[in-house]
Every structure is written in structure tokens, then in C-alpha cells.
Amino acid sequence: MVDWEITATTIYCEAVDDEVTILVSRDGTAKCTGRQKYSRPDKETARAMKVKSKQLGKPLACEGDACARVTQHKDELLGKK
16 A cells, blocks of 8 residues: 555657656556646647647647546556556
């Protein structure tokens, strides 16, 4: 059993071309701070993502609950891998 309550790790997320923080609780729940900003972006954020997408030559979009980065990090912390 883990002996911590919550941990936070900042990573670079290729899906949105920005740094996001992954929060993992001892009970196994995980959240990404980028999800709130990028899964349903406001007009300004959506415009910035569109510009970055064109510059990078690939679409940028948050993967939401299906994000493999969040799942992988959570599994590593909880020893499920």
C-alpha cells in the first residue's frame, strides 16, 4: 500500500503542446489539469490551439478520460505495471 495521500507531477503533453499536471490520489483516482483547459477550450484557447496545430502540422486535442499519459502515470505510481 502506498503511504501518501496525493501526488502531482508536471509533464509535457504532446496532445496539446503544453505542460500539464497530473494529480493522482491514493485511492487511484487521477486528474489532469490540462483537461479542464483543453477538452472544452474557450475561444482564446481554441484559437491558440488552431495556430499551434498549423505550425506543428498536426491536430492538437485533449484526449480527456481516455488519455494514456494519465493512465500510465497512475499505474506506475500505484505499482500496477
